[in-house]
Amino acid sequence: MNNGNRQKPGFTYLRIARIIQHQIMDGTLRPGDRLLSLRTVCQEYGISQNTARSAYYYLEGKGLVEARPQSGYFVLHPLRPLPSLPHPTTPSPTACEGDSDVLVGQVYGTLGEPGCLPLSLATPAVELLPIARLNKGLAQATRSLSGSGVTYERVEGNEQLRRQIARWAFTMECSLAANEVITTSGCLNALSYCLMAVAARGDTIAMESPVSFGMLRLAQALGLRVLELPMHPQTGVDLDAYETALREGRVRASLLIPNFSNPLGSCMPDGHKREAVLLAERYGVPLIENDINGDVYFGAQRPRSCKTYDTSGIVLWCGSVSKTLAPGYRVGWVVPGRFHEQVLRMKLYHSISTVPLTEEVVARFLENGRYENHLRKLRRVLHANQTNFARAIAGQFPDGTRASHPQGGFVQWVELPRPIDTLALYHRALARGISFAPGRIFTLQNQYSNCLRLNYGLVWNEELENILLRLGQLARSRV
Amino acid sequence: MNNGNRQKPGFTYLRIARIIQHQIMDGTLRPGDRLLSLRTVCQEYGISQNTARSAYYYLEGKGLVEARPQSGYFVLHPLRPLPSLPHPTTPSPTACEGDSDVLVGQVYGTLGEPGCLPLSLATPAVELLPIARLNKGLAQATRSLSGSGVTYERVEGNEQLRRQIARWAFTMECSLAANEVITTSGCLNALSYCLMAVAARGDTIAMESPVSFGMLRLAQALGLRVLELPMHPQTGVDLDAYETALREGRVRASLLIPNFSNPLGSCMPDGHKREAVLLAERYGVPLIENDINGDVYFGAQRPRSCKTYDTSGIVLWCGSVSKTLAPGYRVGWVVPGRFHEQVLRMKLYHSISTVPLTEEVVARFLENGRYENHLRKLRRVLHANQTNFARAIAGQFPDGTRASHPQGGFVQWVELPRPIDTLALYHRALARGISFAPGRIFTLQNQYSNCLRLNYGLVWNEELENILLRLGQLARSRV
Numbered sequence: 001m002n003n004g005n006r007q008k009p010g011f012t013y014l015r016i017a018r019i020i021q022h023q024i025m026d027g028t029l030r031p032g033d034r035l036l037s038l039r040t041v042c043q044e045y046g047i048s049q050n051t052a053r054s055a056y057y058y059l060e061g062k063g064l065v066e067a068r069p070q071s072g073y074f075v076l077h078p079l080r081p082l083p084s085l086p087h088p089t090t091p092s093p094t095a096c097e098g099d100s101d102v103l104v105g106q107v108y109g110t111l112g113e114p115g116c117l118p119l120s121l122a123t124p125a126v127e128l129l130p131i132a133r134l135n136k137g138l139a140q141a142t143r144s145l146s147g148s149g150v151t152y153e154r155v156e157g158n159e160q161l162r163r164q165i166a167r168w169a170f171t172m173e174c175s176l177a178a179n180e181v182i183t184t185s186g187c188l189n190a191l192s193y194c195l196m197a198v199a200a201r202g203d204t205i206a207m208e209s210p211v212s213f214g215m216l217r218l219a220q221a222l223g224l225r226v227l228e229l230p231m232h233p234q235t236g237v238d239l240d241a242y243e244t245a246l247r248e249g250r251v252r253a254s255l256l257i258p259n260f261s262n263p264l265g266s267c268m269p270d271g272h273k274r275e276a277v278l279l280a281e282r283y284g285v286p287l288i289e290n291d292i293n294g295d296v297y298f299g300a301q302r303p304r305s306c307k308t309y310d311t312s313g314i315v316l317w318c319g320s321v322s323k324t325l326a327p328g329y330r331v332g333w334v335v336p337g338r339f340h341e342q343v344l345r346m347k348l349y350h351s352i353s354t355v356p357l358t359e360e361v362v363a364r365f366l367e368n369g370r371y372e373n374h375l376r377k378l379r380r381v382l383h384a385n386q387t388n389f390a391r392a393i394a395g396q397f398p399d400g401t402r403a404s405h406p407q408g409g410f411v412q413w414v415e416l417p418r419p420i421d422t423l424a425l426y427h428r429a430l431a432r433g434i435s436f437a438p439g440r441i442f443t444l445q446n447q448y449s450n451c452l453r454l455n456y457g458l459v460w461n462e463e464l465e466n467i468l469l470r471l472g473q474l475a476r477s478r479v
Numbered sequence: 480m481n482n483g484n485r486q487k488p489g490f491t492y493l494r495i496a497r498i499i500q501h502q503i504m505d506g507t508l509r510p511g512d513r514l515l516s517l518r519t520v521c522q523e524y525g526i527s528q529n530t531a532r533s534a535y536y537y538l539e540g541k542g543l544v545e546a547r548p549q550s551g552y553f554v555l556h557p558l559r560p561l562p563s564l565p566h567p568t569t570p571s572p573t574a575c576e577g578d579s580d581v582l583v584g585q586v587y588g589t590l591g592e593p594g595c596l597p598l599s600l601a602t603p604a605v606e607l608l609p610i611a612r613l614n615k616g617l618a619q620a621t622r623s624l625s626g627s628g629v630t631y632e633r634v635e636g637n638e639q640l641r642r643q644i645a646r647w648a649f650t651m652e653c654s655l656a657a658n659e660v661i662t663t664s665g666c667l668n669a670l671s672y673c674l675m676a677v678a679a680r681g682d683t684i685a686m687e688s689p690v691s692f693g694m695l696r697l698a699q700a701l702g703l704r705v706l707e708l709p710m711h712p713q714t715g716v717d718l719d720a721y722e723t724a725l726r727e728g729r730v731r732a733s734l735l736i737p738n739f740s741n742p743l744g745s746c747m748p749d750g751h752k753r754e755a756v757l758l759a760e761r762y763g764v765p766l767i768e769n770d771i772n773g774d775v776y777f778g779a780q781r782p783r784s785c786k787t788y789d790t791s792g793i794v795l796w797c798g799s800v801s802k803t804l805a806p807g808y809r810v811g812w813v814v815p816g817r818f819h820e821q822v823l824r825m826k827l828y829h830s831i832s833t834v835p836l837t838e839e840v841v842a843r844f845l846e847n848g849r850y851e852n853h854l855r856k857l858r859r860v861l862h863a864n865q866t867n868f869a870r871a872i873a874g875q876f877p878d879g880t881r882a883s884h885p886q887g888g889f890v891q892w893v894e895l896p897r898p899i900d901t902l903a904l905y906h907r908a909l910a911r912g913i914s915f916a917p918g919r920i921f922t923l924q925n926q927y928s929n930c931l932r933l934n935y936g937l938v939w940n941e942e943l944e945n946i947l948l949r950l951g952q953l954a955r956s957r958v
Contacts, residue, residue, distance in 0.1 A: 126626040134629055135621045138836070142614045147605040150613055150805040185664055185809075185830050192829045196700070201680045214831070221675070221828040326629040328835045330664075349700040350671045351664050352693070355834050356807045357617070 012047055013054035018300070020055070024064055024075055035065060035073040063384035063391075063460075083394050083403040086264070086415040086451070091209035091228035093241070095250065096444040097220065104213050104441050119467070120435040122212075122262055122410045123327055124457040128381060130374050134326055134361060137370075141360035149357035155348045157183025157333070158356050160363035165319075165333050168366055172294065174308040180335045182344055183354050186327075187292045187320035188214055190334040191255065193350070194316045195222055197342035198286045203252035206245050206285075208237055210413070210442030210451070212262040215255060215290070226444055227251055233404045233413065236266035239275055246283040253286040259303045260293035263442050263453035264413045265406025267297075270304045277309040286339065288316045292323050292332075295375055297408040298383040313337030321362050323410060323457075324378060325371065329358035379408075385456040386412065392465065396472025410457040415450060416475055422452045428474055434467055491526055492533035497779075499534070503543055503554055514544060514552040542863035542870075562873050562882040565743070565894040565930070570688035570707035572720070574729065575923040576699065583692050583920050598946070599914040601691075601741055601890050602806055603936035607860060609853050613805055613840060616849075620839035628836035634827045636662025636812070637835050639842035644798075644812050647845055650780075651773065653787040659814045661823055662833050665806075666771045666799035667693055669813040670734065672829070673795045674701055676821035677765045682731035685724050685764075687716050689892070689921030689930070691741040694734060694769070705923055706730055712883045712892070715745035718754055725762040732765040738782050739772035742921050742932035743892045744885025746776075749783045756788040765818065767795045771802050771811075774854055776887040777862040792816030800841055802889060802936075803857060804850065808837035858887075864935040865891065871944065875951025889936040894929060895954055901931040907953055913946055 023029040036044070041052040056073050059065045066076045118125075142148040156162065162181040169176040184190040199205060201223035207215060209228030219226050227245055230238040237256055245251050256276070258268040268276070280287040289306045297303055307317035316339055320332030331354075336343040347354075365371040389412050393403045400417040416422065422438040429436060439451030458464055502508040515523070520531040535552050538544045545555045597604075621627040635641065641660040648655040663669040678684060680702035686694060688707030698705050706724055709717040716735055724730050735755070737747040747755070759766040768785045776782055786796035795818055799811030810833075815822040826833075844850040868891050872882045879896040895901065901917040908915060918930030937943055 123631070126630050129626070129629050131627045131629055135627050138621060139618060142617060147608070147807075148610045148614050150608050150610055150807050151605050152602070152806045185834075186832075189830045201702070214828075217824075217828045221825065223680070327631045328626075328629050328832065330830070330832065330834050345696075346700060349693075349696045351668045351809070353665075353807065353809065355664075355809050355837060357837070358834060 012045075013051045013058060016041065016045060016047070016052070017055040017058040020059060021062070021064060029075045031075050033075045034071070035075070037072055058380070061380050061384055063387040082390055082405070083397070083401055083414075085233045086402045086404055086413055088233065088238070089209050089231045089264075089447070091230060091443065091445055091447060093227070093245075095204040095225040095227040097225050104217065118435060119454050119458075119471075120437045121455045122453070122457070123323055123455070124378065124382075124410065125459055127459045128378055128457065129326060130370070133365075133370060133374075134329075137361035137364050138357065140364065141357050144364075145356055145360050149355075149360060151356075152353040153356040153359070155344060155353065157181070157354055158359035158363055160367070161331070161333070161359045164363045164366035165335075168371075169307070169335075171302045172305045172308050174305060176307075176335055180337075180340065182334050182336065182340070182347060183359055184318075184320075184332040184334055184347065185330040185351065185354055186322050186332040187290060187318050188218065188332075189330075190318040190320070190332045191215065191288060191290060192218055192222075193343050193346040194288045194318065194334060194336065194339070195219065195224065195253070195255070196346045197336070197339050198288070198316070199224055199252045204250055206242065206251040206254035208256060208261055208264070209445070210263050210439065210448055212257065212290075213437075213441045216442075216444060219255075228443060228445060231261070231264055231266060233264055234266055235272060236261055236264075236268040237272075237276070239272060239279070242276060243279050246279055246285050249283075251285055253288055254280070255288040255290065256306070257290045257293070258306055259291055260296065260406055260409030262293070262409065263411050263437065265404040265409055265411055267303055267407055270308075273304060273306045274309040277306050277315060280314045281312050284314075286314055286316060289318060291317060291319045293409040294319065295324055296379060296382060296410065298379060298386070299407055303408070307335060310337060313339075316343070321371075324375060325362065325365065326358070329362065330355065331358050331362045381460075382410065382457060385458065385460050388460050388465070389454060389456045389468065392468040392472070396469050398472075398476045401475075410455055412454045412456055414452050414454060416452070418450050420450050420475060422450060425452070425475055429471060432470065432474070434471055436471070491524075492530045492537060495520065495524060495526070495531070495534040496537040499538060500541070500543060508554045510554050512554045513550070514554065516551055537859075540859050540863055542866040561869055561884070562876070562880055562893075564712045565881045565883055565892055567712065567717070568688050568710045568743075568926070570709060570922065570924055570926060572706070572724075574683040574704040574706040576704050583696065597914060598933050598937075598950075599916045600934045601932070601936070602802055602934070603857065603861075603889065604938055606938045607857055607936065608805060609849070612844075612849055612853075613808075616840040616843050617836065619843065620836050623843075624835055624839050628834075628839060630835075631832040632835040632838070634823060634832065636660070636833055637838035637842055639846070640810070640812075640838045643842045643845035644814075648786070648814075651782070651784045651787050653784060655786075655814055659816075659819065661813050661815065661819070661826060662838055663797075663799075663811040663813055663826065664809040664830065664833050665801050665811040666769060666797050667697065667811075668809075669797040669799070669811045670694065670767060670769060671697055671701075672822050672825040673767045673797065673813060673815065673818070674698065674703065674732070674734070675825045676815070676818050677767070677795070678703055678731045683729055685721065685730040685733035687735060687740055687743070688924070689742050689918065689927050691736065691769075692916075692920045695921075695923060698734075707922060707924060710740070710743055710745060712743055713745055714751060715740055715743075715747040716751075716755070718751060718758070721755060722758050725758055725764050728762075730764055732767055733759070734767040734769065735785070736769045736772070737785055738770055739775065739885055739888030741772070741888065742890050742916065744883040744888055744890055746782055746886055749787075752783060752785045753788040756785050756794060759793045760791050763793075765793055765795060768797060770796060770798045772888040773798065774803055775858060775861060775889065777858060777865070778886055782887070786814060789816060792818075795822070800850075803854060804841065804844065805837070808841065809834065810837050810841045860939075861889065861936060864937065864939050867939050867944070868933060868935045868947065871947040871951070875948050877951075877955045880954075889934055891933045891935055893931050893933060895931070897929050899929050899954060901929060904931070904954055908950060911949065911953070913950055915950070
């Protein structure tokens with residue numbers, strides 16, 4: 001497969017691959033079209049065979065083209081039948097308290113238990129994680145940490161990691177200092193501290209709709225009401241609705257996933273982010289930003305974060321490596337802006353310290369470029385998977401099925417034709433060893449009963465293809 | 480020093496050492512008295528020189544006797560001038576909300592920062608921890624764990640660890656099953672989940688007085704009121720006051736440290752524990768038991784826990800290895816009885832998963848007996864330290880100073896004569912590089928201003944002896 005990222009700087013192969021990718025995306029090249037021969041590409045661009053081959057490998061890795069023996073490379077991506085985007089969502093503008101726990105418990109009950117294919121999760125399969133290098137990092141950490149990391153870390157967290165996170169924020173054109181960072185036990189833990197720091201029982205929090213059930217349950221556990229905001233499947237939260245909620249003074253804070261939202265997969269354009277931060281500032285409503293997926297983009301560069309546009313400290317930026325490197329390391333962080341002191345206290349009060357060992361491993365990964373290398377591979381695999389999922393949905397799911405086109409992250413949102421109830425489908429699929437996340441668990445309202453979320457952070461193979469085929473058959477058999 | 484625990488079963492040396500210890504404690508042997516010569520002991524008891532020597536080494540390790548060159552062993556423990564016990568405490572029977580944060584922040588600000596002797600903490604010095612063995616365990620864990628522990632653990636926690644904790648509970652004559660155990664990120668985190676599971680903002684929780692400021696702050700962070708219960712310095716919480724609070728329906732739950740309370744060092748007699756559990760059952764008030772110090776006893780056997788007497792699931796038993804093995808591993812647990820489901824949800828909602836790697840290391844330590852071996856050494860060191868601290872306090876602190884005689888744990892509570900304000904003393908000591916914990920931070924009421932807490936979980940040496948001497952001088956200069 002592709003070994004392009006081991007090429008020397010310049011990345012000519014990438015430039016060429018992107019030109020071809022663009023031609024495929026805009027329809028200049030259509031499914032079944034033959035690409036120019038490698039020889040021709042070499043002549044046209046004045047490049048070596050190796051570079052040309054790297055470009056084609058890259059496109060193959062992305063699932064856009066395939067090599068046919070003795071014939072060359074052909075466009076694979078069936079552009080036309082790609083499913084339409086889901087409809088923009090229209091949740092009720094009334095804050096809710098609720099309990100979708102029983103169902104969530106069932107879906108989440110598969111966590112850590114083998115045998116059931118975890119299409120229901122939103123995490124990368126273990127095969128996609130750099131285990132050997134992490135183990136090596138762990139051994140190094142026992143040597144580099146004072147006391148081998150068996151003693152408490154200072155409350156703020158590992159110094160190295162905080163410095164590296166600040167440095168890494170450069171990739172989203174954001175200037176941060178190490179002392180602004182507080183480490184946490186994963187991203188959800190960061191969100192938990194933020195919510196506890198800025199809101200109290202009975203307050204209303206604005207969130208996206210559909211929204212990660214983990215965030216819903218956290219709000220519920222803290223006694224918070226949730227105002228669900230309408231969403232566009234590509235550009236994310238509806239800024240008019242967001243402004244209305246803020247202007248009317250109904251919400252104490254908002255909690256958004258601007259980059260590759262979960263479950264919808266939308267990504268707020270940078271202009272929308274700037275606007276959202278301006279509104280947060282104008283109305284004095286803290287914006288908690290869950291940026292756990294920001295590093296997993298399929299485009300040319302990392303999308304910015306709301307934090308990038310934050311000049312007043314109103315944004316509490318949260319992230320982790322749980323979705324990219326090591327879920328079990330429980331390494332996350334928050335840059336809480338003007339709420340630094342309050343969030344730090346929450347960490348101190350509820351857990352004293354995080355785990356210095358795993359923080360040190362992640363710090364070194366960031367420092368020595370291993371994280372970047374790993375991300376490059378991970379993004380390529382995920383992008384190819386996303387394309388394969390879209391193709392499978394287009395080919396196998398009932399006519400009229402719509403699906404998001406996420407440009408990053410791990411999940412795909414699927415909107416089946418109305419009569420289909422994905423909760424019933426869920427139980428039938430589960431009996432066949434397939435676990436997906438039914439749409440109902442992503443809201444406190446009575447919505448999304450015809451939707452589902454799929455995790456494409458898996459190893460693409462024939463078995464997976466068959467599972468999607470069977471899921472499509474199951475869905476069709478109910479229309 | 481002592482290598483007695485490597486002897487073969489039977490432990491004759493221990494039996495002999497305890498006889499002598501008893502003679503010292505009851506005054507049959509007095510400070511300065513010469514012990515029988517080793518040769519005499521061998522003859523009298525019909526034992527080997529090695530065994531006799533082991534017994535004396537053991538007593539030496541405990542700080543009860545000293546070897547004088549060419550002269551033999553002499554009783555060291557100055558029984559008479561041992562400080563009197565502190566007075567029983569008499570907090571107001573009114574629940575309080577409060578904020579002792581600024582001061583606590585100062586004291587805790589020394590956490591993780593070198594240069595200041597941490598008499599203020601309640602944790603063992605890094606020199607007392609088995610770092611090399613833990614590192615070895617970590618390497619093994621990356622091999623024994625599926626996916627080397629980089630993926631999420633199931634919500635309940637590492638299976639091995641849960642089994643070993645259940646097995647370990649045998650040491651307190653308690654029968655537990657692995658599936659009753661939920662792992663947490665340290666003991667405070669377990670307490671946090673328990674409080675969130677059984678109480679809501681505005682509720683009142685009964686606690687000991689004085690009480691660990693970590694527990695006070697946690698209650699504060701959760702918006703809970705605290706009813707402080709009177710304490711006896713040796714037998715712990717006053718059961719009459721406890722019953723009154725429960726009977727009057729004023730408290731939603733109680734949170735106690737029955738074994739080696741922090742900061743007082745008291746240990747509830749087993750009969751008191753049984754009574755406390757009966758009362759909790761009778762009035763239906765959950766009893767959250769912080770048993771973090773239970774394994775660090777100086778007597779012949781582990782004190783039981785309240786959980787031992789719990790037949791109805793009203794006790795939420797919490798523990799960790801943060802005070803005995805590896806604070807930075809963040810490995811704790813809770814056996815929540817009838818509140819299992821609620822506590823499990825709190826863990827899931829606030830953090831999804833704990834860290835499988837460090838949990839696996841601790842599980843193996845428990846399994847293969849390394850934990851027990853380590854504890855034996857740790858207890859011996861701490862007991863000797865406690866004796867040394869008591870002696871230093873008796874000799875160097877102002878006349879009229881009282882001090883607890885903890886039979887386990889890490890901390891000593893000191894009650895200075897009334898006019899002395901330990902807050903003023905704290906600031907003067909800090910300027911000299913000595914950080915202790917002033918009494919005021921262990922209550923939400925206006926109490927304990929003449930008290931302080933010392934951490935004896937340190938390496939005893941001349942420097943430490945000098946620091947206690949200087950602290951005593953400082954205290955005396957204020958009378």
